[in-house]
Amino acid sequence: MLRQFAMLVPAVMALWAASAAAQSRPPVSQCQAIAERLPDVKFASFMPVAYEAPEVTITFIGHSTYLIETPEGVRIATDYSGFLLPGGPPDVATMNKAHESHFTLSPDPGIGMVLHGWGDVPGEAADHDLVVGDTYIRNVTTDIRAWGSFEEDGNSIFIFEVAGLCIGHLGHLHHELTDSHIMEIGRLDVVMVPVDGGLTLGAESMRNVIERLYSSIVLPMHRTGPRVRSFAEMMGEGFEVVYSDSRSLTVSLRTLSSPPKIILLEGVW
Template sequence: MRIKWLGHSAFLLSAADGTAIITDPYLSGSFNGEVKYGSIHDAADVVTVSHHHQDHDGVSGLPGKPKVIEGRGSHKVGSVSIVGVETFHDENQGAGRGRNTVFVFDADGVRVCHCGDLGHVLTAQQASAIGKVDVLLVPVGGTFTVDAAGARKVAAQLAATVIIPMHYKTDKLGFPIAGLEDFTQGEQNVKRVGSAEVELSAHKLPPEPEIWVLDHAL
């Protein structure tokens, strides 16, 4: 399984059989230009959408006609099993910002969880439905999602081995949210990958939990 961070909450997941999935594609230039990441030109078989905000549901800007998956349920695309678990975009059962879907991707012996715009620490029922994950793609910027402390709690709930932060303030994002340093400050287990892409297998996972910081591709 190859994981490429395109930017914001958008990742390209590529399985060994060639199945390609894009998570939460942003619409470049949306929110009055606050989303400054470049347009996504990668092709995908499937796009998952956690919720309908323009920084997460920019399917119209993608090439081709990928299958769009949203909401809870189970799917199989090529060698990849996909499960959607219903959560919320806020701490008030969705009253503030609506529902959010957490997606779990299982392929090549690796379980990857994409949290979308998760706005709360998981309930026991939600954590059980998701299960233990190898790789956690989790928002850390706060304000509209869990903050650094909340993200750490979610990582512990899911016993994640590799934690890849997303949805935080960068030079390509004008949102009033926290930067990466709030999440990594004081942590000893931070690995700066130095690229936008990593390749993972069950045999390449670290023995202890680590935070992997990717560069945004766009």
């Protein structure tokens, strides 16, 4: 097993490098490839000692908006609804439409690219598959509750593959993921999960999602204060709950760890 781990780390980095370089063609998804080969891998302990893993910074902005900053300086705002961001408009803004707090119809014109999580053409699902700088961005659609029923493909889980990491934002997830969803997503090392105890998933269902995605770091969002603290504690054994005094988290392949952590950044808890 150790030999498998040692062989897999260079393969992960090769996939990442190939993805970052593939500007004119759809890159290979490292998240899907790793999940298929060895879904319970923990990378951090098997990094070569001399290897300095590139780092990604994730900052809580508010509600469901996180700012992701990549090693090459690409700035991505998730479920962006018009928040003023440190450093000015992002290069990429993703949006979902379950509530007005997850999108804006008048985004800052300085934003490089706006990616809707819903289909802009009636009856067609959103389909994003692109490379921006060192980041491969894609989406997997899920359904949302609407007027007592479900709207098919109304929400997108956005996946950002960068620096060898698989980072996912669940948007406003209203149901557990199917096997098909899991196959499309692959593994998510870092996952941003909605918490509200109402339309979004309860703690038990969300735990099932997190475990199926083999996530090492869980970043709650959507609600703040007592409700999100209660959610973190309800996740039960097997997760370390970390209360951070910073709004930002810096993460790399080397810093992934076991057991998985639920990290409540300043402003969330």
